[in-house]
Every structure is written in structure tokens, then in C-alpha cells.
Amino acid sequence: MKFYEYKAHEIFRKYGIPVPRGILATRPEEIVDPPLPCVVKAQVLIGGRGKAGGIKFAKTLEEAREAARRILGMTIGPYKVRQVYAQEMLDIARELYFSITIDRSARAPLLIASAAGGMEIESVPEGSIFRIHVPPLVGLQPYILRALSKALALPKEVASQVSDIARKAFALFEGEDAELVEINPLAVLKDGRVVAGDAKLIVDDNAEYRHPEYADLPQDRTPLEEEAHDKGITFIQLDGDIGVIANGAGLTMATLDVLNLKGGRGGAFLDLGGTDDPEKVKQAFEILLKAKPSVILLNIFGGITKADTVALGVKQALEAMRVNVPVVARIKGVNEDRAREILKGIGYPADTMEEAAELAVKVQAGGR
Amino acid sequence: MAVLLDEKTKLIVQGITGHQGQFHTEKMLEYGTKVVAGVTPGKGGEQVHGVSVYDSCFEAVDATGASASILFVPAPYAKDAAIEAIEAGVELLVMITERIPFHDCLDIVPYARAKGCRVIGPNCPGIVSAGKAKAGIMPNHIFRPGDVGVISRSGTLTYEIVNAITNAGFGETTCIGIGGDPVIGTSMPEALELLAKDKQTKRIVVVGEIGGTTEEETAKRARRIRKPIYAYVAGRTAPPGKRMGHAGAIISKGMGTAESKIKAFEAAGVPVAAFPTEIAALLRGN
Numbered sequence: 001m002k003f004y005e006y007k008a009h010e011i012f013r014k015y016g017i018p019v020p021r022g023i024l025a026t027r028p029e030e031i032v033d034p035p036l037p038c039v040v041k042a043q044v045l046i047g048g049r050g051k052a053g054g055i056k057f058a059k060t061l062e063e064a065r066e067a068a069r070r071i072l073g074m075t076i077g078p079y080k081v082r083q084v085y086a087q088e089m090l091d092i093a094r095e096l097y098f099s100i101t102i103d104r105s106a107r108a109p110l111l112i113a114s115a116a117g118g119m120e121i122e123s124v125p126e127g128s129i130f131r132i133h134v135p136p137l138v139g140l141q142p143y144i145l146r147a148l149s150k151a152l153a154l155p156k157e158v159a160s161q162v163s164d165i166a167r168k169a170f171a172l173f174e175g176e177d178a179e180l181v182e183i184n185p186l187a188v189l190k191d192g193r194v195v196a197g198d199a200k201l202i203v204d205d206n207a208e209y210r211h212p213e214y215a216d217l218p219q220d221r222t223p224l225e226e227e228a229h230d231k232g233i234t235f236i237q238l239d240g241d242i243g244v245i246a247n248g249a250g251l252t253m254a255t256l257d258v259l260n261l262k263g264g265r266g267g268a269f270l271d272l273g274g275t276d277d278p279e280k281v282k283q284a285f286e287i288l289l290k291a292k293p294s295v296i297l298l299n300i301f302g303g304i305t306k307a308d309t310v311a312l313g314v315k316q317a318l319e320a321m322r323v324n325v326p327v328v329a330r331i332k333g334v335n336e337d338r339a340r341e342i343l344k345g346i347g348y349p350a351d352t353m354e355e356a357a358e359l360a361v362k363v364q365a366g367g368r
Numbered sequence: 369m370a371v372l373l374d375e376k377t378k379l380i381v382q383g384i385t386g387h388q389g390q391f392h393t394e395k396m397l398e399y400g401t402k403v404v405a406g407v408t409p410g411k412g413g414e415q416v417h418g419v420s421v422y423d424s425c426f427e428a429v430d431a432t433g434a435s436a437s438i439l440f441v442p443a444p445y446a447k448d449a450a451i452e453a454i455e456a457g458v459e460l461l462v463m464i465t466e467r468i469p470f471h472d473c474l475d476i477v478p479y480a481r482a483k484g485c486r487v488i489g490p491n492c493p494g495i496v497s498a499g500k501a502k503a504g505i506m507p508n509h510i511f512r513p514g515d516v517g518v519i520s521r522s523g524t525l526t527y528e529i530v531n532a533i534t535n536a537g538f539g540e541t542t543c544i545g546i547g548g549d550p551v552i553g554t555s556m557p558e559a560l561e562l563l564a565k566d567k568q569t570k571r572i573v574v575v576g577e578i579g580g581t582t583e584e585e586t587a588k589r590a591r592r593i594r595k596p597i598y599a600y601v602a603g604r605t606a607p608p609g610k611r612m613g614h615a616g617a618i619i620s621k622g623m624g625t626a627e628s629k630i631k632a633f634e635a636a637g638v639p640v641a642a643f644p645t646e647i648a649a650l651l652r653g654n
Contacts, residue, residue: 105555174471206470253606254528353645
């Protein structure tokens, strides 16, 4: 789960991490008594807002409203801007970098910090990046904070504030099931305060059930992807026109790869996962049909998923939606004979994944 | 010989009375696995395919002396079930459950390690020691005893590749589905070490996918292993920034691309198949 900037700030605030003051507005008139001077920012889920003109500075209330007027309704990437955040301008003396993420190889949270903040961490030279694992089970210990302050050569009064923020950020990382907590810049102000100049938060999708308060927040998804998500189906829209439906992430990716290798292009990617409920298969297939693929390539290798269940769902969806999209079907695994029987007369049968991909490309070209 | 699991391993099934638990218990029994007990809290005393159900792992282990457990418990209850199994003293814990929050695995995996329990998964198809036993959900009929060890991050793609290996006239020793999540019990390089030490395993097939750096680490390890190793990497055409189903499968900030993984394998002398069934052709060429 991704978060709009204002929402991330709200969550950081809840954990006691100092963030700039700000006002959220969906119309310019909603900006009353903004912290001045302020910076008015488009609330979208992708980067590059500044370049797109989605960030403007304002010294007065009128300027802030004018900035909001110009930003609201603007299109940034695939998104229309519906909200702006008018945020206090910080009087920054120094910019640091701080984040907590997960190191898969070490199976431990990884704390990253740098005295060179404000820019993308990827462009900071390796030598000026401090990395330390947080031991799982026991969590953030004081030695980590001592090492952090030393590595960044922080003066005492800054070090104590940074340590406090680090502790709270780790509590947030654990408490909110975060994949990433990033503060960039972690700003040291001219008056000596340390503030999270910007806050980025990504929460583990698998932990959604523990955070129902986030369930309705807008996500980086197309309307069809959103519909699929609400039904618990993994569906991703791509730019080709052959709809791919498979079970399991690895097999779905491999099917797309083979399709590409054979000269076809995947238009949508639907991972049935380990379902064996024909109704769910039907729902999934209906979503794929809404993406209007010219051909559907079905590649199933059943383990948890029973092949005949999938076949039944496919048949029901095609009947219910009364559509005539050619289906190239390759079904293997548990009960594959029954599956073949069910799909007789509906699709083009194929025996292997390569054969199925080739056939899909041929059918799409009209060669059948 | 096989690794992790054989015909003598006594296995308990956690979540045995559920839909998946029942179905796969039957298939594991058919494969010859010693499924000695099941666990579902509140269902103690029942039977599933002739297997006695207990209320807790402690009771199941006490009654049967089981040393391994396979877990089908839904994600919200999986951490509780895993820790219970570890506390009950199992040495091998296979976690099939998908969509477990990784913060739970940050507790389960290090805890298991501290207690001397090996975890496989989560979000994995389990383990098969061909012709001996299965603690997993892979289709039984695709396996044949042989000398190829298989390691995979994927589920169904593993079946595809094992099927290709078997159809080409080869067979398998142990197939380890390590799982597709960011935090897993046994990593790809660790699984590689296990199979490298197994005398019966003469060559190893590694099935990777985009996301993370485990394939690159595996490639590094492969340089020091004398057995021939072959690889396949899924996700060559995956767009960056899109999570491809598996929580682990995402290309972000240029990290974890298929190109980088393929390059690492090739540089380590590990041939990489262009498509899944080409693995069989690579095996034949050796």
C-alpha cells in the first residue's frame, strides 16, 4: 500500500515524529490560514511532481490559492490531481537521509542513513551511506543509534533528536507493517530543530487485514486493477492485447515471457493463484474480459488449483458474458482430463506452454 | 539419499481439517508420506483420511514422535501455528500458506533458527523427495526418482519445469520450493548448499524470478560447487514497478531485473534456459 504525502505525514505525526504543518485542500477556497510562506504540492502516488509543475511556492494566502487553482485538475502521469497539500516552508540548515526497509538476504530490517540528504539515495556515493541491520526479535537497540550518530558525525543536540526520530520511525515500521519508512530530507532547521522534511511510507499489502483503516485509500491501480484487488484477484494491466491467465506468479511471468519470445504481447496478466472455487475463477475471467483482449491465453498447471475447477469457471464466465473471444487453453495437473472435457468446443487446446503461446499469436493474427 | 525429507520422516499437518489440508493430506499419503497426525484446534479426536487429529502440535508430537510439520493454516493464524510447531520441537516446518505479512516472518524465521528448526517457505509448494515422500502440494505424477535436484522460488512454474525434466527421461532427488516472499526460511543459496552436499544429487536446476538479489547470491555460490547447475529466470518481460503477483517479484529502482540475474548465472558458468522446458535440453546437452 502506498500513501499520499499528507496521509504519510499524518501517520508519522501519530508516532510523534515531527513533520511540517500543512493543510489539505480539494478546492482553492479550502485553503484558509495556511502556514506562510508555504509550498503547495499535488497529492499523487508517483514521483516527478516537481518537473510536471505540481509543486509551487507561495508567500501569501492569495498566492497559495492561485497555486492550488493551477495544480488541481492537472494530470501527472496517469493521475488527475484531486488534492493539494499546502505545507509550511522549512528554514533548513542541513539535510540528512534516513530510512528503514527490509533486507531479504539478512532477513532483518535495514536502517540506512546519510549525512548527504535531500537527493535520491541512489545518487549518494556509497562511502557516505551508513547501513546497519536491526536484529529481528529484539528490535532497535541503543548501540545502533550510537553508531548512527557517530557515522553521520552529528553534533550532540542533533544526535539526540535524530535518535528519537529513529526510535519512533522503527516503532512505525513495526506497528504499521511497513516495507519502507523513508525520511528525505531529514531536515536540521536553522533554529536547531530536526524535522522530517518529507515522509514516505509503503505498507505490506499482505498486512492489509491488520490495517482496515487503510483499505479505502486510493492506490496506484487502474480501475480494473482496483476492481480485481477488491475481489482478491491479482490482475495487472499491460500494453499488449493478448490476455494471459495463469495460476501462480512464476508461471504467469514465464507465460508472458514465452509469449514475448514467440512474438506476442501480453495485454493483461491475471494470476489465479491457488483457488479452487469456480465462482472466483469466473469473476477473474470476467475482469480479464473487461480489459478487451483480442485473444486469451490460458496456462494452468494445477497443484492446489484443480484444472477442472478452472475450466468450469472459464466456461461459466464466457457463457455469462456472451462474448466470443478465442481462448487458447493449456491445462495440466490434477484432473486435467476432466478439464479438457469441459473446454471441448470452446477453445483451442494446446499441450505445452510454448505451443499455447505460438497458437495464441497465430490466432491473434487471424491465422488460427 | 535425499535432503530434508524421506520415507521415514514423520509428518504432521497443521490445518488438516480445512479444504486444502484434507485434499493435500490425501495426496501426500498417496505419495507414501508418513503423515502421522493432524492438528486443528477444537477438532481433536476427529479423523482425516485415517489420520488422527489433535488439538495442538504438542499433543500431536507427543503421541507420534513427529519431526516435521506442514502448515496450511490461513495467513492471520500462521504465525501462531508456526511458533507452536517450533515449540513442540519439530525440526522441519514447511509453510504452504500465502499472503503472510512479512513482519510475521521476521519473527518466525529467526525464532525457528534460534530453536534449530528449518523453515521452508512460506508461500511455497513444499518439498518432494522423489519416490520417497512429499511435504507439499506439487502434483504427484510429475516426479520420478533420479539425480536432478531442483530449487525454485515459484510454485506452479516448478511443476512445469519438473514435468519437463521427467518427460525428457530424467528424474529428481529432492525438489525444494523455497517460496516467493521477501522473507523466507531457507534461501536459494542455502538450498543450493543442501543439494550440493547430497551424494545422490548429480546436478541441480535452479528456478528464479525477478526481484531481490538471491539469484545473484546463488550464482556466486555456484562458482564453488562442482556439480553442473542450470537455471531459468522468470520475468524477463515484466515492467518495472509492477508487483508481479509474488510479494517478492518486483523490479524497483533498477534492482532485481532478469538481465542482472541471467548475467550473474552465465558469468558463474551456469547455463540459463530461454524458456522453461529448455531446461530439459540443457540437461541433455551435458
